Amino acid sequence: MLSRMLMSLLNNLHVVEKLAESRPIRRAAQITAYAITKAQIVGRDSSQRVLVPDAAAGPRGERPSARRRGRRRQATQESRRDVCQ
Structure with a gap:
């Protein structure tokens, strides 16, 4: 019974327009739009960071550990050459 009454109110164009003009509903829409926009910006920044090597990377995009x-490999090879000579 309650759900039927609620559905009839929500299907009424006049009621929906009045709700849309109310301050709490407008504020909720603003907050939702802000959150979606912020998430898109953060996602775009994250994907750019993944795609573009950062300044800490080497000239070929290597990480410092690489x-x-x-x-270390070069030093090992040089020490082997020194021992073999």
């Missing part, structure tokens, strides 16, 4: 491994 550069350390490369330097």
